[in-house]
Amino acid sequence: MDAITLLKNDHRQVEKLFKEIEKGDGNREKLFKELKDELDVHAQIEEQLFYPAVRDAKQTHEIVLESFEEHKQVKMVLMDLEKADKNTEHWLAGRASGWKR
Numbered sequence: 001m002d003a004i005t006l007l008k009n010d011h012r013q014v015e016k017l018f019k020e021i022e023k024g025d026g027n028r029e030k031l032f033k034e035l036k037d038e039l040d041v042h043a044q045i046e047e048q049l050f051y052p053a054v055r056d057a058k059q060t061h062e063i064v065l066e067s068f069e070e071h072k073q074v075k076m077v078l079m080d081l082e083k084a085d086k087n088t089e090h091w092l093a094g095r096a097s098g099w100k101r
């Protein structure tokens with residue numbers, strides 16, 4: 001499996017976890033931990049391997065800069081959501097504004 005396919009598969013896995021959390025089935029705490037772990041590893045792979053490989057190309061330079069900024073925002077939202085009580089409607093509402101743009 002090539003790196004691009006691996007990263008795309010990660011995206012699908014994360015989307016699946018978002019949907020599971022939104023549906024309300026299963027343990028929200030467990031699903032969120034799984035989601036956060038997936039995103040942490042995924043972001044690390046992109047930031048340490050993928051982005052440096054494409055950052056200097058004229059066609060992708062701006063996208064890479066935006067992606068670093070998006071990762072920074074996602075990490076902040078995840079930290080907030082991790083600290084908050086996941087058993088409230090507010091948590092799900094905060095999640096909605098934080099990870100859906």
Ligand SMILES: [Fe+2]
Nearest residue numbers: 007011042046
């Ligand atoms: Fe990604």
